Amino acid sequence: MKAGDDRRAALAAWLRDEVATNPGTLLGEGYQATVHRYASPLGDVVVKRPHESFPRRRLGIAALRREQRIYERLEGVAGIPKSFGLLDDRYLVLESIAGPSLRDHEPHLEDRERFFTDLYGTIAAMHAAGVAHGDLKRKDNVLVGPAERPYIIDFGVASLRKHPAGAWNSMRFAWFAQLDLNAWVKLKYRRNMSELSPEDAARYRPLWLERIARWIRIPWQKLTLRRPRQRWRQRRRER
Numbered sequence: 001m002k003a004g005d006d007r008r009a010a011l012a013a014w015l016r017d018e019v020a021t022n023p024g025t026l027l028g029e030g031y032q033a034t035v036h037r038y039a040s041p042l043g044d045v046v047v048k049r050p051h052e053s054f055p056r057r058r059l060g061i062a063a064l065r066r067e068q069r070i071y072e073r074l075e076g077v078a079g080i081p082k083s084f085g086l087l088d089d090r091y092l093v094l095e096s097i098a099g100p101s102l103r104d105h106e107p108h109l110e111d112r113e114r115f116f117t118d119l120y121g122t123i124a125a126m127h128a129a130g131v132a133h134g135d136l137k138r139k140d141n142v143l144v145g146p147a148e149r150p151y152i153i154d155f156g157v158a159s160l161r162k163h164p165a166g167a168w169n170s171m172r173f174a175w176f177a178q179l180d181l182n183a184w185v186k187l188k189y190r191r192n193m194s195e196l197s198p199e200d201a202a203r204y205r206p207l208w209l210e211r212i213a214r215w216i217r218i219p220w221q222k223l224t225l226r227r228p229r230q231r232w233r234q235r236r237r238e239r
C-alpha cells in the first residue's frame with residue numbers, strides 16, 4: 001500500500017458522508033463540474049465533481065480524470081495546490097488556497113513585482129514538468145494566497161506533454177506554453193504593451209490565433225452579451 005493511502009481512504013469515507021448531508025460552500029459551476037469548499041479533517045479542501053445529469057456527467061468524469069493526471073504531474077511545484085486525488089473516481093479533492101482571485105485582488109497587490117516574478121517561476125516550473133495551462137489570461141484562474149503568493153488553478157483545457165511526444169502533441173504543447181507566457185506578460189503590464197522591459201519583450205510572442213481573437217473579440221462580446229453577463233455574475237457572487 002502506498003504511503004498516504006490510509007489518509008486518502010479516510011478522506012474518501014468522510015467526504016461521502018459530508019457530500020450527502022452538507023452542500024458545502026459553492027465556489028463555481030462550470031460546463032463539466034461544480035466546485036465546493038468543505039472543512040475536512042485534513043483542513044479546508046476544494047471538491048470538484050461532475051454534474052449529475054447523464055451526458056454531462058460522463059464528460060465531467062473524463063475531464064476530472066484528466067485534471068487529476070495533470071495535478072499528479074505537478075506534484076511538488078510551488079504555486080500549484082496539492083491534490084488528494086480523484087476519490088471514488090468522481091471527487092477531485094484539492095488543497096484549498098485561502099485568498100481571493102487575481103481578478104478581485106489585483107488593485108490591492110502590495111508587491112506587484114514580486115507577485116509576477118513568483119508567478120513566472122510557477123509557470124516555468126509547470127512547463128518543465130510537462131504541463132501548459134492555456135487559460136491563464138482569465139484572472140479567476142490565478143489565486144492570491146497567503147503572503148501574496150500566486151497559485152494557478154483550473155487545468156480544464158491544459159496541455160499535457162506526452163513521452164514520447166508526437167508532432168501534434170509537441171505543437172499543441174508549445175503553442176499553449178507560449179499562450180501562458182503571453183498571458184503572463186499581459187497580466188503583468190495590464191496590457192500596456194509599450195512598457196515591456198527588454199527581457200519581457202523577448203518572452204512575448206503574439207500568436208496568429210490571438211491576433212484573430214483580438215480582432216473578433218469586441219463584436220463577439222457584444223453578440224454574446226459578455227459584459228452584462230459578467231456584471232450579473234458579479235452581483236450574484238456579492239449577494
Ligand SMILES: Nc1ncnc2c1ncn2[C@@H]1O[C@H](COP(=O)(O)OP(=O)(O)O)[C@@H](O)[C@H]1O
Nearest residue numbers: 027028030035046081094095096097140153154
Ligand atoms: N484549490 C483551490 N483553492 C481555492 N479556491 C479554488 C481552488 N480551486 C478552485 N477554486 C475556486 O473555484 C472556482 C472554480 O474552480 P475551477 O477549477 O476554475 O473550475 P471551473 O472549471 O468550473 O472553472 C475558482 O474560480 C476558484 O474561485
Ligand SMILES: [Mg+2]
Nearest residue numbers: 028140141154
Ligand atoms: Mg475556472
